[in-house]
Amino acid sequence: MEIRKEFKILVTFVVVFLAIYFLPIHSNVFNTAMDATFDLSKWYAREHVVLCLLPAFLIAGVISVFISQGSVIRYFGAKAKKWVAYTVAAVSGTVLAVCSCTILPLFSSIHKRGAGLGPAIAFLYSGPAINILAIILTARILGWELGAARVIGAVSFSIIIGLIMAFIYRKEEKVRADEQMNIIPEPEKRPLWQTSIFFFTLVLILVFANWGKPTSDDTNSFWHFIWENKWYITGVFSLVLATALIFILKMKTWKVVAAVVVTAVSTFIFRNPVISMVIGIAAVAFLGLTDKADDEENKKWILSSWEFTKQIVPLLAIGVVIAGFLLGSTHDNVAIPGIIPNEWIAWAVGGNSFKSNFLSSVVGAFMYFATLTEVPIIQELIASGMGKGPALALLLSGPSMSLPNLLVIRGIIGTQKTVVYAALVIILSTLSGLIFGSL
Numbered sequence: 329m330e331i332r333k334e335f336k337i338l339v340t341f342v343v344v345f346l347a348i349y350f351l352p353i354h355s356n357v358f359n360t361a362m363d364a365t366f367d368l369s370k371w372y373a374r375e376h377v378v379l380c381l382l383p384a385f386l387i388a389g390v391i392s393v394f395i396s397q398g399s400v401i402r403y404f405g406a407k408a409k410k411w412v413a414y415t416v417a418a419v420s421g422t423v424l425a426v427c428s429c430t431i432l433p434l435f436s437s438i439h440k441r442g443a444g445l446g447p448a449i450a451f452l453y454s455g456p457a458i459n460i461l462a463i464i465l466t467a468r469i470l471g472w473e474l475g476a477a478r479v480i481g482a483v484s485f486s487i488i489i490g491l492i493m494a495f496i497y498r499k500e501e502k503v504r505a506d507e508q509m510n511i512i513p514e515p516e517k518r519p520l521w522q523t524s525i526f527f528f529t530l531v532l533i534l535v536f537a538n539w540g541k542p543t544s545d546d547t548n549s550f551w552h553f554i555w556e557n558k559w560y561i562t563g564v565f566s567l568v569l570a571t572a573l574i575f576i577l578k579m580k581t582w583k584v585v586a587a588v589v590v591t592a593v594s595t596f597i598f599r600n601p602v603i604s605m606v607i608g609i610a611a612v613a614f615l616g617l618t619d620k621a622d623d624e625e626n627k628k629w630i631l632s633s634w635e636f637t638k639q640i641v642p643l644l645a646i647g648v649v650i651a652g653f654l655l656g657s658t659h660d661n662v663a664i665p666g667i668i669p670n671e672w673i674a675w676a677v678g679g680n681s682f683k684s685n686f687l688s689s690v691v692g693a694f695m696y697f698a699t700l701t702e703v704p705i706i707q708e709l710i711a712s713g714m715g716k717g718p719a720l721a722l723l724l725s726g727p728s729m730s731l732p733n734l735l736v737i738r739g740i741i742g743t744q745k746t747v748v749y750a751a752l753v754i755i756l757s758t759l760s761g762l763i764f765g766s767l
Contacts (some may be wrong), residue, residue: 357667361653364664368652368696369645371659378602380430381641382609383534388433389633390530391441393625394523404443404451405505413443417450418486419458428697428733429644430534431455433636436740445501445741446494449749452737454486457728464551465703466723469543470710474720481724481760489752496748517625518576526572529565536562537605559601566591566608577626579615587611640736647732648696654731655695658705673709677722680715680765682758688718689757692726693750694734702726717765725757 352358391400404413435452443451458479467475494501539558542551554561570588573579591608598604616630655673656666665671676687697705706719729750738746 357669360664361656361666364657364666365649365652367662367664368657368659369648371657371662372648372696374602375659376427376429377641378605378609379537380427380534381433381637381644382605383530383537384430384433385633385636385640386609386612386629387527387530387534388437388636389629390523390527391434391437392632392636393629394517394526395441396517399520400438400441400443404438404447408444408447413447414450414487414490417447417490418454418483420451420454428456428728428730429736432640432644432733432736432740435737436636436639439740442504444494444504445497445745446490448490449493450486450490452749453489453728453753454482455728457482457486457724459727462703462727465540465543469703469707470719474716474723477720477760477764478723481720481757482728485724485728485753485756485760488756489749492752493745493749497745517623522576526569526576529569529572532565533562533569536565537601562601569612573612573615577619578621579619579626583615583618587615639739643735643739644732647730647735651694651696651731655691658695677709677718678713678715680717680762682762684715684718685721685761685765686754686758688714688721688761689725689754692722692724692757693729693754694731695726696730696732697726715765717761717763719761720764721757721761724760725753729753 402408403416431452434455435448438451439445439448463475463479466478536554536558539555541555542549546552567588570584573584574581587608591604591611594607595601595604613630613633616626619626621627652666654666654668656668657664673691677684677691702723706714706722709722710716710719734746734750737749741749
């Protein structure tokens with residue numbers, strides 16, 4: 329018997345027992361925090377798992393199986409020119425328009441396929457941070473100064489953080505680079521343009537299915553038109569995807585047509601686009617798993633997507649529960665405080681001091697913001713006395729990171745790199761807030 333191991337088990341038992349024994353079930357603060365936990369978990373499950381994560385897992389599977397390792401290395405690996413790798417990574421958010429959790433399977437996929445740590449981290453930060461819709465909404469609601477500062481900060485941060493991470497872990501990266509130099513790229517199984525059509529069709533389905541609602545006074549703009557018709561647009565790209573399954577992935581036509589019919593019929597029966605999305609994704613998974621191609625490439629795509637799902641979903645669930653309990657649930661018109669009262673947060677981020685900028689960056693780094701929700705939240709905080717510096721700090725740290733996001737990143741690149749990444753985002757956000765607040 330190992331005494332140390334048994335002692336750890338005993339301590340775990342004691343801690344869990346005491347936590348349950350002294351559970352403050354009659355405390356209003358505790359019960360409100362529990363309400364926030366369940367509310368955030370329910371909202372996350374409804375709004376993000378189906379529409380954001382499931383398409384993202386399919387996209388990650390495409391990168392892992394259909395995009396050759398040579399292609400990833402060519403643009404993000406040791407053989408890539410730095411300016412190309414960091415430029416592509418830094419502007420990815422303008423295309424993807426995803427949240428801090430949806431970017432995770434994509435980051436994991438390109439990192440496993442050989443992307444250098446620096447470009448991969450730049451991609452990880454920029455994906456949620458440089459959302460073109462969020463930038464426009466920031467400029468319209470919070471003013472062009474904050475909008476412009478957010479663009480400059482987000483683009484430069486992604487490159488700076490990536491370069492610093494690559495420098496800190498340069499010895500480790502050199503080993504990976506040396507290994508990549510010896511890799512002989514396998515020939516592409518199909519023309520790159522075909523893979524690109526398939527890949528970007530999935531990306532566009534992800535983007536339009538999650539198109540955010542404009543402000544209430546916006547009823548005639550292009551953005552409002554897209555939001556009002558987003559499910560029709562998503563449906564069109566779903567038909568493009570079905571066509572790609574037939575002509576690019578060579579799946580049986582009658583099976584794909586049957587899947588399209590079932591998904592289309594579900595829209596009339598349930599009249600709920602989320603249910604139809606689930607049915608459509610399930611149909612794609614079924615088609616891939618049952619495909620009889622000799623190389624089983626389509627089956628590998630779905631199995632690879634499933635591997636990302638198993639790796640990421642449990643950690644995200646844990647992170648959402650912890651974030652809801654500590655920081656509360658804030659979305660749409662809901663604002664339920666966690667153990668840390670909202671009033672404390674509003675007080676902490678007031679003015680333009682170092683304390684307020686630093687705390688804004690820390691709160692942003694751990695609180696979960698869905699795509700576009702950070703703008704109305706910051707608008708409310710500004711009305712409560714938040715300075716423009718802390719507002720920028722929160723805009724630069726919040727959308728790109730969250731507690732659920734960090735837990736998953738830790739599982740991909742390790743604890744040390746995750747801590748360094750989070751620290752860099754917090755430090756740079758704090759400094760940017762101080763500089764912007766003093767202007």
